[in-house]
Amino acid sequence: MDLFDKLKELRQNGLDEIKKASDEKKLNEVRVELVGKKSELTNILHSMKEVAPEQRREVGQKVNEIRDLFNSHLNAAKDEILAKVIAKKMEEERIDVTLPGRKGHLGSKHPINIILDDLENFFIGMGYKVVQGPEVETDHYVFEMMNLPKDHPARDMQATFYIDDENLLRSQTSGDQARVLEKHDFSKGPLKMVGPGKVYRRDDDDATHSHQFMQMEGLVIDKNITMSDLKGTLELIAKHVFGQDREIRLRPSYFPFTEPSVEMDVSCFKCNGKGCAICKYTGWIEVLGAGMVHPNVLENAGVDSNVYGGFAFGLGLDRFAILKYGVTDIRDFYTNDVRFLEQFRKEED
Numbered sequence: 001m002d003l004f005d006k007l008k009e010l011r012q013n014g015l016d017e018i019k020k021a022s023d024e025k026k027l028n029e030v031r032v033e034l035v036g037k038k039s040e041l042t043n044i045l046h047s048m049k050e051v052a053p054e055q056r057r058e059v060g061q062k063v064n065e066i067r068d069l070f071n072s073h074l075n076a077a078k079d080e081i082l083a084k085v086i087a088k089k090m091e092e093e094r095i096d097v098t099l100p101g102r103k104g105h106l107g108s109k110h111p112i113n114i115i116l117d118d119l120e121n122f123f124i125g126m127g128y129k130v131v132q133g134p135e136v137e138t139d140h141y142v143f144e145m146m147n148l149p150k151d152h153p154a155r156d157m158q159a160t161f162y163i164d165d166e167n168l169l170r171s172q173t174s175g176d177q178a179r180v181l182e183k184h185d186f187s188k189g190p191l192k193m194v195g196p197g198k199v200y201r202r203d204d205d206d207a208t209h210s211h212q213f214m215q216m217e218g219l220v221i222d223k224n225i226t227m228s229d230l231k232g233t234l235e236l237i238a239k240h241v242f243g244q245d246r247e248i249r250l251r252p253s254y255f256p257f258t259e260p261s262v263e264m265d266v267s268c269f270k271c272n273g274k275g276c277a278i279c280k281y282t283g284w285i286e287v288l289g290a291g292m293v294h295p296n297v298l299e300n301a302g303v304d305s306n307v308y309g310g311f312a313f314g315l316g317l318d319r320f321a322i323l324k325y326g327v328t329d330i331r332d333f334y335t336n337d338v339r340f341l342e343q344f345r346k347e348e349d
């Protein structure tokens with residue numbers, strides 16, 4: 001083949017290969033092949049002595065021309081490939097600032113905690129301190145300090161989970177009261193406390209019974225505390241939780257740690273006393289137990305019952321939540337079905 005035809009073919013093939021190179025690596029391979037030290041063009045220059053002398057100048061010019069052409073096409077192709085890479089990267093990392101943000105899924109406060117937090121704030125506002133004790137308690141603090149010696153028949157009122165002879169899952173939060181009471185320094189002022197916490201009873205679970213529930217006990221001890229102080233406090237609790245229009249009534253009751261003892265009913269917030277399913281057509285709903293602290297409880301804690309006295313109350317937070325939110329199955333509080341719990345999410349969440 002004529003050398004000029006060969007150069008022509010070389011030129012065309014080279015340009016085609018540059019066009020086909022799709023990425024930087026391929027393009028570098030093509031560059032080495034077309035204009036590198038071992039390329040066809042370099043070979044032709046090196047074997048110039050085989051070319052007829054009158055053609056050498058023209059061949060040399062042609063070779064340089066083709067090499068310049070290759071170089072400029074190679075550079076243009078390289079720019080094009082780089083531009084594509086950048087464009088692709090930009091597309092992948094594109095941020096559309098006009099898209100609405102993705103909202104994280106927020107949980108909701110447990111209904112019992114809603115009531116608990118609310119009541120704690122309520123009592124703190126009245127000067128009470130909030131005290132918490134152990135859930136695994138001793139028989140001594142749960143029962144004996146509360147005027148329930150080992151042979152006391154009223155122990156049967158609370159079916160208790162015993163761990164051994166002395167330790168148990170507390171069936172009431174009274175142990176917290178006993179612990180605080182025996183340490184309280186009355187020269188520094190009266191004792192006003194609430195003790196919220198989980199308690200356990202050996203009960204078969206159904207819609208209205210649970211082996212665990214939340215209690216909050218309150219204790220106020222000072223000189224000259226009377227039953228009317230208790231009544232006033234209970235009235236405030238009832239109105240705070242169930243509405244300012246509520247009335248209360250106290251019925252005599254029995255607890256080993258208070259004397260006298262009362263049950264408090266609140267006028268039905270659903271029917272306003274006319275009678276409905278919630279109040280079992282009585283117009284009243286039983287909400288808590290209370291009483292004047294038994295002198296034995298004070299003496300057990302080393303407090304002189306001739307000088308000091310006071311009242312105690314215990315309320316079930318589950319019962320409050322059931323009444324307040326119209327929950328029909330107490331088990332919903334601990335089975336933690338998200339569909340149940342989500343209903344208590346506040347609008348602003």
Ligand SMILES: [Zn+2]
Binds near residue numbers: 269271
């Ligand atoms: Zn009613």
